[in-house]
Amino acid sequence: MPQIVVTIDGKTYRMACAEGEEQHLETLAADVDGKIAELRGSFGQIGDLRLTVMAAIMATDQLHEARRRLQDLEARADADMTSRAAGEASEGAARDEYARSLEETAASIERISAKLAGAQ
Template sequence: MPQIVVTIDGRTYRMACAEGEEDHLVGLAADVDARVAELRKSFGEIGDQRLTVMAAIMASDELSEARARVAALEAELEAVNGKRENASRSAASGREVLVETMNGVSEQIERIAARLERGR
């Protein structure tokens, strides 16, 4: 299992991760570090633990908003798929009606043609 070292708020942390996830974990740590730095800039020295908790809450809030957006998009996609399926069924039904109508018209033309041939 690979191990990486990340720095958050000037402190280094050694972490294990799954193979191939190293860059992703480094990026996440950089995001947390940036959030802590932003909070430190805004609020000053209010304590490392408090800054870390605030950064975690900010990230959790963004995740919550993203989850809500994903849920809304999934619901919208489900509705669109339902409409698409209804339209597909309607189109298939319309094709059946058209085929039946065309068959009926064809039969009438054949009857007319037969009468015309007999009338010759």
């Protein structure tokens, strides 16, 4: 199992990860480091633990917002699929009605043609 060393808030941490996940873990650690640096810039020296907790809360808030947006998009996609299916069913019914009307018209024309042919 690969191990990498990441730096967060000036401290180094050795971490294990799955094969091929090294870059991803480094990117995540850099994101956490950036959040802590952002908070430190806003609030100054308020304690490492408090900064870490605040960064975790910020990350969790972003995750919740992303999940909410995903659920909204999934609901919208489901509604679109339902609407599309209803539209297709309606189109099918309209085509059936048009075909039925066309058949009735053709039958009427045939009856009229037969009457005209018999009258001559």
